[in-house]
Amino acid sequence: xxxxxxxxxxxxxxxxxxxxxxxxxxxxxxxxxxxxxxxxxxxxxxxxxxxxxxxxxxxxxxxxxxxxxxxxxxxxxxxxxxxxxxxxxxxxxxxxxxxxxxxxxxxxxxxxxxxxxxxxxxxxxxxxxxxxxxxxxxxxxxxxxxxxxxxxxxxxxxxxxxxxxxxxxxxxxxxxxxxxxxxxxxxxxxxxxxxxxxxxxxxxxxxxxxxxxxxxxxxxxxxxxxxxxxxxxxxxxxxxxxxxxxxx
Ligand code: PGA
Numbered sequence: 001x002x003x004x005x006x007x008x009x010x011x012x013x014x015x016x017x018x019x020x021x022x023x024x025x026x027x028x029x030x031x032x033x034x035x036x037x038x039x040x041x042x043x044x045x046x047x048x049x050x051x052x053x054x055x056x057x058x059x060x061x062x063x064x065x066x067x068x069x070x071x072x073x074x075x076x077x078x079x080x081x082x083x084x085x086x087x088x089x090x091x092x093x094x095x096x097x098x099x100x101x102x103x104x105x106x107x108x109x110x111x112x113x114x115x116x117x118x119x120x121x122x123x124x125x126x127x128x129x130x131x132x133x134x135x136x137x138x139x140x141x142x143x144x145x146x147x148x149x150x151x152x153x154x155x156x157x158x159x160x161x162x163x164x165x166x167x168x169x170x171x172x173x174x175x176x177x178x179x180x181x182x183x184x185x186x187x188x189x190x191x192x193x194x195x196x197x198x199x200x201x202x203x204x205x206x207x208x209x210x211x212x213x214x215x216x217x218x219x220x221x222x223x224x225x226x227x228x229x230x231x232x233x234x235x236x237x238x239x240x241x242x243x244x245x246x247x248x
Contacts, residue, residue, distance in 0.1 A: 002155050002202050004218075005225035006242045007037040007122060008232025009062065009090055009206075014040050019051050024235035025242070026055040033246045034225070037122075038232065039090050042076055049085030060088030060122070063096055066109035078110070078117035088120040090227070092148055094165045104147025112150040115157050122159045122227065123148050124206070129166035137164075137178075138185055145189055155200025160186060161227040167207025169229060176220060179205055183222035211240035218248035 010018075022038065029036060039060040040048050048059045061084075065075040081089055091114065092107035111121040125144035127137040141162065149158065162182050167173050174182075183203050190198030205217055206227030217223055225245055231237040 002200050002224065003033065003035045004245050004248070005035040005037060005159060005202050005204060006238070006245050007060070007088075007090075007159075007161075007204060007225065007227045008039060008238055009093070009227055009229050010038070010040045010233060011062070011095070011229060012041055013233060014044060016044065016047060018233065019044060019048055021233075021235040021238070022048060022052045022055075022057055025057050025239060026052065028235070028239050029056050029242055029246075032056045032242065034242060036242055037088055039088070042081075045081070045084040045086050053085070058087050059085065060090065060119075061086050062090045062093070064089050064091070064110055064114060064119075066106070066113045068113070078113040078119050081114075082117045082119055086119065088122060088159075089114050090122045090124065090161075092144075093124045094126055094163060094168065104144055107148040108150055111148065111153075111158070115150060115153070120157065120159060122161050122204070124161045124163050124227070126163040126165050126167075126207070129164075132164065132166065138182065141182060142185065142189055145186060146193070149190075149193065153194060153201070154197040155202070159202045159204060160190070161204040161206045162186060163206035163227060169208070171208050173208050173213060173217075176216060179217060179223065180220045183220065187222045209241060211237065211244070214241045214244035215248065218245050 037058045061081040064078040114121040127140045202224040204225045204227045209226045
């Protein structure tokens with residue numbers, strides 16, 4: 001059985017001073033029953049790793065290239081992320097799928113590279129509001145899952161984050177029934193794709209998770225944690241979410 005996972009995505013935010021939140025989290029969640037991951041921008045990774053270790057908070061990247069090295073100006077490989085001491089990487093976030101036209105095949109190639117480098121990929125997927133309104137949400141999400149997950153993934157080498165695009169940074173969240181429906185569907189598909197180990201791939205919900213809605217979301221079946229953006233930037237906001245997960 002995997003531990004639940006509270007993951008923070010800082011996006012293009014944060015500076016050296018902001019890393020002090022790692023000390024606060026470490027003190028507050030010293031004996032945490034959940035996994036905790038903070039994904040700061042790349043320039044902070046090494047300092048974040050040094051500051052967090054040894055302790056309950058793991059550090060991850062927000063993207064990687066699928067190649068190990070080469071003429072890819074501005075990119076960073078999975079092995080390079082691993083060399084900073086990072087242990088995980090967010091891949092296929094909707095902001096990257098949109099701004100950099102990352103396809104499911106791109107995300108799968110990156111996730112494979114991450115697994116080969118010993119990083120845990122957090123593969124993101126989710127529908128737009130237009131797709132939800134058209135009744136296509138499940139079809140879109142299932143297609144992204146099929147296309148983005150590397151073959152032979154296991155509960156130890158893959159995390160999936162369901163993030164409805166319209167819920168990211170908006171303060172809006174789906175109904176609890178909608179989240180439960182998507183997570184149950186993803187769980188079934190993962191079992192079909194990966195066999196028994198599909199039951200232990202952690203399924204995170206992401207999109208406007210806050211202290212005030214976390215407990216309700218974490219009580220849903222097949223919700224094994226959260227990928228949190230805005231509310232992961234300070235210990236004050238993120239710590240109660242970790243606590244809610246630990247109590248779920
Ligand atoms: P949010 O972002 O929590 O600020 O909505 C979530 C995400 O984009 O991962």
